[in-house]
Amino acid sequence: MSETETEVVAAHRDPVVIDASIRALAGLRELLPSLVGALLLTDDGFEIARATQHGGTDERLASMASSLQALGEAIARELGLGDSEYALIEAHHGRVLLRRIANQPIILAGVFDDDETVGKAISVSRKLADELSAELASAR
Amino acid sequence: MPEHVILFAGPMGAGKTTAIRTLSEIDVVSTEAANTDRLQADKDTTTVALDYGEIAVGLDDKIRLYGVPGQSRFDFMWTILQQRAMGLMLLIHADAPNPVVAVGDQLGAFLDLANRGGLVIGITRSELGPRDVVDRVRTVASALLPERSIPVFAVDARDYEQMRTMLMALISDVEERAEMMRASR
Numbered sequence: 001m002s003e004t005e006t007e008v009v010a011a012h013r014d015p016v017v018i019d020a021s022i023r024a025l026a027g028l029r030e031l032l033p034s035l036v037g038a039l040l041l042t043d044d045g046f047e048i049a050r051a052t053q054h055g056g057t058d059e060r061l062a063s064m065a066s067s068l069q070a071l072g073e074a075i076a077r078e079l080g081l082g083d084s085e086y087a088l089i090e091a092h093h094g095r096v097l098l099r100r101i102a103n104q105p106i107i108l109a110g111v112f113d114d115d116e117t118v119g120k121a122i123s124v125s126r127k128l129a130d131e132l133s134a135e136l137a138s139a140r
Numbered sequence: 141m142p143e144h145v146i147l148f149a150g151p152m153g154a155g156k157t158t159a160i161r162t163l164s165e166i167d168v169v170s171t172e173a174a175n176t177d178r179l180q181a182d183k184d185t186t187t188v189a190l191d192y193g194e195i196a197v198g199l200d201d202k203i204r205l206y207g208v209p210g211q212s213r214f215d216f217m218w219t220i221l222q223q224r225a226m227g228l229m230l231l232i233h234a235d236a237p238n239p240v241v242a243v244g245d246q247l248g249a250f251l252d253l254a255n256r257g258g259l260v261i262g263i264t265r266s267e268l269g270p271r272d273v274v275d276r277v278r279t280v281a282s283a284l285l286p287e288r289s290i291p292v293f294a295v296d297a298r299d300y301e302q303m304r305t306m307l308m309a310l311i312s313d314v315e316e317r318a319e320m321m322r323a324s325r
Binding site: 010011012013042043044045046060062063064066067068070071073074078105 | 169170171172173174175176177178186188189190209211213214216217
């Protein structure tokens with residue numbers, strides 16, 4: 001490799017990304033007491049960091065979140081709606097929120113129990129996404 | 141002819157997305173993400189949910205083409221998409237680490253579909269693999285499904301005529317299997 005070339009490190013193996021992600025998820029837990037679990041993952045479904053509150057999340061959440069985010073973005077693209085910001089799954093006993101970290105190949109997946117208001121989860125996750133995006137952009 | 145749902149399966153890098161793009165008459169709906177797993181396949185993007193294409197048959201009928209992700213961490217998509225499928229187009233790239241073992245693994249993962257529906261196997265990049273790869277794949281497939289005569293093709297996923305021939309063989313097998321199922325009831 002020449003001096004001008006830079007080896008591209010996958011996000012889930014990049015210490016800078018992992019460290020920033022762990023700190024971001026810790027902040028999310030403080031702001032959202034109803035958070036059951038949260039992941040930051042790569043676009044292609046590899047887990048970067050995880051935070052759990054009440055006993056863990058499904059190990060396949062990263063892969064499933066990757067698929068669902070990609071399907072949501074495909075639907076928005078097909079309908080000419082532009083970039084999608086987040087996707088929300090409303091279930092009887094909780095919610096799953098997926099949100100892209102802007103300008104990064106990274107997705108946030110948060111699982112909340114039914115105590116949290118949707119609006120708060122959306123706004124707090126947006127704040128995390130904005131701050132993490134800015135931090136990772138400035139680190140490069 | 142009833143509507144056909146065809147599933148394209150195979151390991152990462154086998155050419156599933158390319159094959160669907162070659163065959164589809166509509167712009168393919170793709171869910172590609174940046175590939176960070178360069179050890180498994182040295183390519184820029186990878187399918188993380190599905191590919192979807194269509195071929196019109198007459199005025200009202202369609203062949204629906206679904207491609208699944210190749211990596212086993214997305215095997216929930218294999219389960220979901222397998223349920224509606226009537227035929228399996230299994231693609232294996234000959235320069236995979238062990239293409240013959242990969243055929244066995246993939247047939248095992250899609251055995252339910254292979255047993256009840258049509259099945260064809262395509263060997264892509266055959267010029268880059270072992271010289272006898274097609275024969276060895278045919279042997280493995282016959283051992284796993286001894287009652288079936290499984291067509292095995294050496295194909296270029298970018299070649300419309302080759303992929304069309306393979307698809308027609310699959311449709312024929314789908315209809316034959318459906319007729320057998322009806323007769324056995």
